[in-house]
Amino acid sequence: MLNNSLTLENISKRFASRPGSTTQLQVLDNIQLDIAPGEFISIVGASGCGKSTLLRLILGLDEEYDGRILLNGKPIDGTGLERGIVFQDHRLFPWLNVEQNVAVALKNSPLSAKEKRDTVREHIELVGLQDFIDAYPHQISGGMAQRVAIARGLVNRPSVLLLDEPLGALDALTRARLQGELQNIWAKEKITMILVTHDVDEAVFLGDRVVVMQPNPGRIRRILDIDLPRPRNRSDSRFIALRDDVLSDFAELH
Amino acid sequence: MSSALAISHGSSRRYRGWVLPISAVALWWLASHMGWSQSGLLVSPEKVAATAWDQIASGKFWRAISASLARNLSGFFIGTTLGLVLGCLLGLSHYFERLVGPSFNTFKQISLFAWIPLISVWFGLGDVAKVVFLSLAALVPVVVNTCDGLRNVPPNLLEVARVYRFSRWQTIVGVMLPAALPSIFTGLYLALVYSWLATIGAEYLLVSGEGIGNTLIDGSEHFMMDLVLFGMVVIGLVGWSLNALARIFERRMQRLYGIDPR
Ligand SMILES: Nc1ncnc2c1ncn2[C@@H]1O[C@H](COP(=O)(O)OP(=O)(O)OP(=O)(O)O)[C@@H](O)[C@H]1O
Ligand SMILES: [Mg+2]
Numbered sequence: 310m311l312n313n314s315l316t317l318e319n320i321s322k323r324f325a326s327r328p329g330s331t332t333q334l335q336v337l338d339n340i341q342l343d344i345a346p347g348e349f350i351s352i353v354g355a356s357g358c359g360k361s362t363l364l365r366l367i368l369g370l371d372e373e374y375d376g377r378i379l380l381n382g383k384p385i386d387g388t389g390l391e392r393g394i395v396f397q398d399h400r401l402f403p404w405l406n407v408e409q410n411v412a413v414a415l416k417n418s419p420l421s422a423k424e425k426r427d428t429v430r431e432h433i434e435l436v437g438l439q440d441f442i443d444a445y446p447h448q449i450s451g452g453m454a455q456r457v458a459i460a461r462g463l464v465n466r467p468s469v470l471l472l473d474e475p476l477g478a479l480d481a482l483t484r485a486r487l488q489g490e491l492q493n494i495w496a497k498e499k500i501t502m503i504l505v506t507h508d509v510d511e512a513v514f515l516g517d518r519v520v521v522m523q524p525n526p527g528r529i530r531r532i533l534d535i536d537l538p539r540p541r542n543r544s545d546s547r548f549i550a551l552r553d554d555v556l557s558d559f560a561e562l563h
Numbered sequence: 564m565s566s567a568l569a570i571s572h573g574s575s576r577r578y579r580g581w582v583l584p585i586s587a588v589a590l591w592w593l594a595s596h597m598g599w600s601q602s603g604l605l606v607s608p609e610k611v612a613a614t615a616w617d618q619i620a621s622g623k624f625w626r627a628i629s630a631s632l633a634r635n636l637s638g639f640f641i642g643t644t645l646g647l648v649l650g651c652l653l654g655l656s657h658y659f660e661r662l663v664g665p666s667f668n669t670f671k672q673i674s675l676f677a678w679i680p681l682i683s684v685w686f687g688l689g690d691v692a693k694v695v696f697l698s699l700a701a702l703v704p705v706v707v708n709t710c711d712g713l714r715n716v717p718p719n720l721l722e723v724a725r726v727y728r729f730s731r732w733q734t735i736v737g738v739m740l741p742a743a744l745p746s747i748f749t750g751l752y753l754a755l756v757y758s759w760l761a762t763i764g765a766e767y768l769l770v771s772g773e774g775i776g777n778t779l780i781d782g783s784e785h786f787m788m789d790l791v792l793f794g795m796v797v798i799g800l801v802g803w804s805l806n807a808l809a810r811i812f813e814r815r816m817q818r819l820y821g822i823d824p825r
Pocket of ligand 2: 361362397473
């Protein structure tokens with residue numbers, strides 16, 4: 310089993326409110342979270358409450374924060390191939406086609422060239438883009454670009470995968486199918502997944518726990534355990550009750 | 564109906580560019596034939612055409628144009644090669660930027676033609692001097708645009724490279740250079756245009772040897788306006804062709820990058 314527990318200890322983050330200015334904007338305030346190996350965490354919260362910022366810290370892209378982030382008990386040091394992400398904006402390289410963009414994730418992987426090619430193809434099929442393997446990012450739609458980004462995030466099988474609203478731009482059908490695929494991969498590979506989403510239904514459907522954040526400054530408002538057997542049934546009364554519970558939190562916030 | 568309109572509209576637009584030059588030639592022809600000007604300084608279009616034919620048939624034209632183009636291309640290649648190296652160093656190394664950046668920024672403020680006296684003292688008036696001058700003309704836009712392109716790589720894409728643990732070298736080759744390519748190409752394009760302008764300038768100011776600029780000088784020294792006009796037409800056509808060639812490459816590049824070609 311992968312030993313990929315993640316601990317967030319008293320994470321606080323401030324930004325200079327304007328470049329060069331000394332007044333600071335507190336974006337994250339004392340975030341505490343213990344994430345078990347192979348756990349699926351959903352994070353929901355109003356826009357601007359620091360969800361993307363938190364993911365960047367876990368990823369190691371931004372090292373200026375207070376508190377500690379421990380991976381398997383050791384503080385993280387910059388980025389690492391064991392932590393992957395699907396960014397909120399797809400961030401594909403415009404000069405590479407779909408296949409090459411997915412392969413970017415394997416640039417420094419120990420796989421052989423053939424293994425790389427095969428697994429890249431498999432993941433492109435997984436997101437349903439086998440007919441667009443040679444297309445460039447400007448030739449595909451926003452939702453398709455987001456799917457390429459999902460394939461790129463999955464292809465090197467990180468042990469912790471951060472997902473920043475990865476399914477936001479998709480139609481309902483593709484969205485439901487990819488939720489299923491994410492869940493399959495998560496169940497099979499025991500990857501720790503942290504999913505940021507605005508879709509409460511999705512958060513409850515996928516998460517072992519749902520973390521509700523609130524803004525100004527961004528902090529954890531509540532953590533709900535989703536104790537439902539998988540695969541979950543959206544019309545199950547307990548599912549609906551949990552979903553409404555999370556939604557009522559939002560109603561209070563607004 | 565509307566598509567037929569669109570087509571006729573499109574083709575009329577295509578020919579619109581010819582209206583002005585054709586009217587100008589017609590007016591010119593009228594002026595020289597109606598005897599509006601008795602001065603020998605206004606020659607007829609036929610005279611220019613005859614001179615053009617004479618230049619081409621006698622081989623003078625070919626010698627002049629090939630001398631000019633050879634100079635233009637050597638200057639372009641030397642200038643852009645040095646420009647790419649310098650631009651990459653400035654764009655990629657903060658140390659080099661601090662060392663050389665301020666000097667280069669001062670250097671590029673000096674008008675190109677202000678170099679002529681210095682160049683003629685150091686290198687004479689021959690081909691070497693001209694190629695040095697041309698290289699300078701090509702160098703500056705390449706350095707500026709290469710360096711700008713490398714500095715302005717979207718930080719989002721650099722973060723992707725960090726996430727996948729690209730080495731410095733992988734980041735340069737796999738992200739920075741491709742992202743900077745459209746800007747680098749703009750530099751090369753400008754270098755091509757400037758170096759042709761500078762070719763004529765160099766031939767005009769560093770007078771010696773053959774070249775299309777020298778054809779112009781010959782014409783004006785001997786009051787042969789037909790020769791002068793012929794030279795001007797050739798310079799314009801070559802400039803236009805170089806421009807068109809560069810445009811084709813630029814379009815292709817932009818299409819690859821998903822930039823709407825204008
Ligand atoms: N680099 C930065 N410099 C200054 N402020 C920043 C920076 N990045 C984010 N912020 C601020 O931090 C706050 C949280 O931003 P963040 O992107 O984490 O929100 P979010 O929860 O992901 O929102 P959304 O749901 O809209 O994606 C915002 O107020 C934003 O203005
Ligand atoms: Mg966000």
